[in-house]
Amino acid sequence: MSEQTTFFRRFGKLLCNAIFLPALLGLSQLVDAAAVTRPQQLIDVTRDFLEQSVTDYLQRSQIQGRHEVEVTRLDPRLRLAQCDTPLSTRLESPAQPVGRTTVRVSCEGSSPWSIFVPAQVHLYREVIVASRPLKRDSVLSAADVTLAERDVGLLNQGYLTELDQAVGNKLTRGSQPHQVITPNQISLAEIVRKGDQVVITAKNAAINVRMPGEAMDDGALGEQIRVKNVRSGRTVKARVVGAGHVEVAM
Known part of the structure; x- marks a missing residue:
């Protein structure tokens, strides 16, 4: 076999490898990609x-x-x-x-x-935020709070979505503008104060008695407080049912 023939055969093998090997490698990569x-x-x-x-x-x-x-x-x-x-x-x-x-x-x-x-x-929802600086123990008014969109997934302390959940209630700690008002910042505002003159109602299915009294404690709606009967001087436990009005169970 001549040297020229040997050269052309070797050249042909190299040419085939140069053309088909990358194609085979590419096909192999496609197969691997499809298999994962x-x-x-x-x-x-x-x-x-x-x-x-x-x-x-x-x-x-x-x-x-x-x-x-x-x-x-x-x-x-x-x-x-x-x-x-x-x-x-x-x-x-x-x-x-x-x-x-x-x-x-x-x-x-x-x-x-x-x-x-x-x-x-x-998750973005409309929640209650402070609309201005608020001090601790302040009773919230409609001007103190507003609704704003917040990502509630980040509000680990909870949140409020209705204005009436806050308005009229007391703030247990201060808040800055745009800060979310959380449930544990809200407590019922006292509607009866110690020393207030109140009406004591004692009733059951048969009778309904009203008498003057004096509050011995502060009290929010629904709370039990001590009240002194002005006429008898006796102190009793009564439930706050409204501003200036308490009720004794009989």
Whole structure:
């Protein structure tokens, strides 16, 4: 065999390798990619699951609000076996799909696996906030509070959604403008003060007696306070039923 023929044969092999080897490698990469579950698939199925879960939760609870689902970015190098059945999803925590959540995504096929995907569900609702600086023990008026949209998933201390839940009640600690008013900041305002002259009512099915009295304690609506009967000088326990009006059980 001549040196020229040998050269052309070797050149032909090199040319074939140069053309077909990259193509084969590319095909191999496509096969490998098809054989794994990509991180984006996990993100997509988690987002779809949470979108439906939040919608169902809002309808079931009759809550008005808007929501946004944010799924945490996963490591792009993550490789899980391609699932030969539809992926299953389950809310791992918390009990309701609001705030920081974790979704368990699982493959229940021939090569089973599970992975926990973290996410954040933002639920925006109109809640009560202070409209100006407020001092402790101040009785809230309509001018003191207003409604503003907040992400309630971040409000770990709770929140109020109706103005009448705050107006007329007492603030147990001060608040700054635009600060959310929480349930534990609110207490019933006293409508009877120590030393106030009150009407004591004592009644049952048969009789109804009214007499003058003097409050010995401060009291909010529904609270039990000590009251002195002005006529007899006797001190009794009575329930505050209105401004200047208490009731004794008989």
